[in-house]
Amino acid sequence: MSLAIALQAKKARARRATEFTGGYPRCRDSARFTFPGAQYGGSVSEGEDGQGLKWYVAQGDKAAWDYFIAEKPAA
Incomplete structure (x- = not known):
């Protein structure tokens, strides 16, 4: 697998992940997410x-x- 393809796959996996941030000393929590068809999330x-x-x-x-x-x- 070429380096370019490996980097592309890594970026695609990173976009799928939901990332949570917050905690001390922050007062508010936030999360980033993606969904089917999203380019930016x-x-x-x-x-x-x-x-x-x-x-x-x-x-x-x-x-x-x-x-x-x-x-x-x-729901």
């Missing part, structure tokens, strides 16, 4: 008051996100 963090969540999805992934959410079964 998204993030979620606690709101300013610590009560709600703020979701961010890159504009380039908006159509893939809308499709992903529409296809999810209702």
Whole structure:
């Protein structure tokens, strides 16, 4: 396997992983995530008051996100 292919595979695996950050001394937690069809992924963090969540999805992934959410079964 060439180095370029190996690096590409490593990047693809890294994009699939959900990454959580936070803890001392931070006051808020956040996470980065990906979803099927995403090129950039998204993030979620606690709101300013610590009560709600703020979701961010890159504009380039908006159509893939809308499709992903529409296809999810209702909880």
